[in-house]
Each structure stands twice: as structure tokens, then as C-alpha cells.
Amino acid sequence: xxxxxxxxxxxxxxxxxxxxxxxxxxxxxxxxxxxxxxxxxxxxxxxxxxxxxxxxxxxxxxxxxxxxxxxxxxxxxxxxxxxxxxxxxxxxxxxxxxxxxxxxxxxxxxxxxxxxxxxxxxxxxxxxxxxxxxxxxxxxxxxxxxxxxxxxxxxxxxxxxxxxxxxxxxxxxxxxxxxxxxxxxxxxxxxxxxxxxxxxxxxxxxxxxxxxxxxxxxxxxxxxxxxxxxxxxxxxxxxxxxxxxxxxxxxxxxxxxxxxxxxxxxxxxxxxxxxxxxxxxxxxxxxxxxxxx
Numbered sequence: 110x111x112x113x114x115x116x117x118x119x120x121x122x123x124x125x126x127x128x129x130x131x132x133x134x135x136x137x138x139x140x141x142x143x144x145x146x147x148x149x150x151x152x153x154x155x156x157x158x159x160x161x162x163x164x165x166x167x168x169x170x171x172x173x174x175x176x177x178x179x180x181x182x183x184x185x186x187x188x189x190x191x192x193x194x195x196x197x198x199x200x201x202x203x204x205x206x207x208x209x210x211x212x213x214x215x216x217x218x219x220x221x222x223x224x225x226x227x228x229x230x231x232x233x234x235x236x237x238x239x240x241x242x243x244x245x246x247x248x249x250x251x252x253x254x255x256x257x258x259x260x261x262x263x264x265x266x267x268x269x270x271x272x273x274x275x276x277x278x279x280x281x282x283x284x285x286x287x288x289x290x291x292x293x294x295x296x297x298x299x300x301x302x303x304x305x306x307x308x309x310x311x312x313x314x315x316x317x318x319x320x321x322x323x324x325x326x327x328x329x330x331x332x333x334x335x336x337x338x339x340x341x342x343x344x345x346x347x348x349x350x351x352x353x354x355x356x357x358x359x360x361x362x363x364x365x366x367x368x369x370x371x372x373x374x375x376x377x378x379x380x381x382x383x384x385x386x387x388x389x390x391x392x393x394x395x396x397x398x399x400x401x402x
Contacts, residue, residue, distance in 0.1 A: 134158055136357065137329040138309065144276030148245040149309065151212040152193045152278075153330070157383040159352060162332060163191035163375065164362035165200065166216040166248070171223045176366035180204045183366055190375040195248060195360060198238055212245040214280055218264050228255030228284070232264050236271040246278040246309070253283060253299040262306065269307035281308035282334075293319025300327040312360050315351045324355025335361030341368055341377070341395055346388040349381045358382050373398035 133139045133146050134155050141149070153160045165184055167174040176183055181204050188194065188211055195214040196205070205213075219233035230250055239247050249268050252261040261284075269279045281303035285291055293316060300311045300323055310330040313323065324331050333351040335344065344364040351359065359382060361375075368374035377395035380386035386394070 135330060137304070141278075141309070142276055145273075145278055145309070148212070148276065149278055151245050152214065153357060154192060154383060158357060159382050160192045160332060160358035160360075161190075161375070161379050161382050162193040162195050162214065162358065162360035163187060163365060164195045164335065164360045165366065166196050167362060168200070169197050169216055169219050170221065170227060174363075176363065176371075183371070186372055187365065187375050190372065190379060192358075193245070195362075198234060198242060201242060213242065214246045214248050215239055215242060215244040217247045217268060218249045218261070226256055228252035228257040228261060230257070230261055230264060232267060236268075236275060236277075239272070239277055240275055244277065246280045247272055248280040248282055248312075250282045250284050251299070251303055251308075253302060254295070255284065262302070265303065265308060266306050269309075273307075278309035279307070280310055280312060282312040283314070285314060291316060293322050296320075296323045297326050300331060304329045310357070315347050315356070317350075320351065320356075321354040330357035331355070332357055333359045335359060335364040338363045338367045341374060342388060342392045344374075345377055345381055345391045345395070348378055349386075349388045349391070352382055352385075370395065370399035 135149055135153055138146060138149055165177060165180060168177055180200055188209060191211060193212045193214055197216045201213060217232060217234035218230045220231045221227055221229050247268050249265040250261060251265050252258050265281050272279045283299040291314060296313050300313050303311045304327050308329060311327060312332050312334050314336060315333045333356045348359050361378060365371055365375045373395045376398055377391040380391045380394055
């Protein structure tokens with residue numbers, strides 16, 4: 110214990126300088142608790158306000174997707190260039206080194222495969238698993254307009270309630286079925302419902318016509334889903350347009366790990382998302398890195 114007689118009297122109170130209270134950098138997140146904000150700040154870069162999420166959770170309903178046959182060989186080299194990994198607990202435990210400092214978004218909904226009705230999901234991971242695995246967010250699929258729409262919404266709201274109890278954000282992933290219209294009206298509906306019911310951020314697809322109305326009408330951040338594999342320049346253009354029209358980053362999978370040069374591609378995506386690099390210059394970077402490799 111310190112000697113009371115040796116304690117110096119405090120003097121520097123700076124009474125003329127009010128304590129500064131900064132607003133949180135992320136859209137719609139200022140009223141969240143400290144733990145929630147801290148986890149979100151590990152997903153989203155506080156300098157750019159954006160994220161490059163690497164989605165590798167496809168196997169939870171479709172098995173060993175092309176490019177994900179060997180996660181240890183194909184994906185681990187990409188990890189240093191991602192802000193966040195979006196995956197399942199099985200892959201996290203068996204393959205991802207515990208020494209990684211990257212934030213984790215854990216897939217927590219599931220229950221059907223590509224052989225059945227995909228919207229028939231339940232919560233497949235207990236909140237205690239998310240706590241044990243020290244994840245930064247939990248991802249739940251929401252099927253607006255799907256056969257099991259109501260159940261998927263309740264899945265999401267349940268995780269919002271549980272996550273809020275323990276300071277873990279919930280990511281709502283909007284799913285588009287084969288017969289659903291991919292237009293601004295649908296995505297405004299889907300993303301707004303998710304946000305209204307408590308999702309802390311939302312993953313949604315990019316559309317050419319009206320995407321800015323989707324991001325503007327959603328009170329929480331939207332990250333763009335990468336979708337199916339398209340040519341590299343087209344994928345970089347899509348990412349660029351999305352962030353320029355209000356997206357807070359991307360959650361890409363196939364357009365990165367199915368690329369001819371995945372390590373080069375994820376770095377090109379980072380340039381677009383965090384540095385506002387134009388698609389053509391990012392594509393030039395991609396080709397330079399590709400040939401260096």
C-alpha cells in the first residue's frame with residue numbers, strides 16, 4: 110500500500126476544458142453499450158467506417174463449395190487481408206488458428222441443405238458458443254418473402270435479444286430466393302424490417318437501380334453481399350458502386366476465393382472499400398499482384 114503522506118495532491122483538473130464525448134463512428138450505433146461498440150469497431154475500420162468481410166460460411170448448407178474444398182490451404186493465406194471472417198463454428202474450431210487477431214462473425218442459423226427448402230431454418234448455435242468463441246457478431250439468415258419468413262424473422266429477433274444481453278451484435282443476412290424480385294423495393298423492405306426489429310447491421314445484395322435508396326432508408330449499416338462469381342473487374346466495379354452509394358463495406362466470398370488470384374483480389378477489394386480506389390486502378394493493382402505471385 111502507498112504511504113498516505115507521499116500522495117501528491119491532485120491539481121490538473123483542466124476545469125476550463127469540458128470532457129469530450131465523441132459520437133460513435135458507425136451509423137445508427139451511438140446508443141449501443143460499450144461492448145457492442147467495441148465489437149463493431151473490430152468489424153468496421155474506424156478510419157474508413159467500412160469493412161471487408163471474407164465470407165466462407167457457404168458449406169453450412171451446400172457442402173465443400175468450389176474454392177472451399179480445403180479451407181486450410183485456400184483461405185488461411187487470405188486472412189491477413191480481411192477485416193473480418195464470416196464462418197461456422199466448425200471451421201473456426203478446426204482450422205482457424207486461435208492466434209488470429211481478426212474479428213469473427215459466426216453463422217448461427219441453419220437447419221436445411223440445398224436439397225430442401227432453405228428458408229426452413231432455426232437457431233443452430235447457442236449464445237454460449239458465441240461467448241466461448243469470443244465472436245464479434247452473429248449472423249442470422251432472414252428470408253423476407255420466403256416460405257418460412259416468420260420463423261426466420263423470429264430467429265433474428267431472438268438472437269438480437271440474446272446478443273444484447275451479452276454485448277454481441279447481430280448481423281441480419283437478407284436472402285433472395287429463386288422467385289423473389291431483386292429490386293430496390295424488395296431490398297428496402299427486407300433491410301428495413303431487419304433494422305426495425307433490432308439487427309445491428311444488415312447484409313444485402315447490390316442492385317444497379319436504386320441501391321442508394323436502400324442504404325438511405327436503412328438506419329443501420331449495410332454491407333454488400335458478393336453473390337455469385339463474376340469477372341474480377343465487374344466485381345470490383347460492383348463493390349465500388351456499392352460503397353459510393355452508401356454501403357459500409359462488402360461481405361465477399363466467391364468473388365475472392367474463386368478468383369484466379371485470391372490474395373491479389375482481396376487486396377484489390379480492400380483498395381476499393383477503404384481507399385475509394387477506382388475499379389480500373391484496383392483492377393490494375395490486382396493484375397500487378399497476380400503476376401508478382
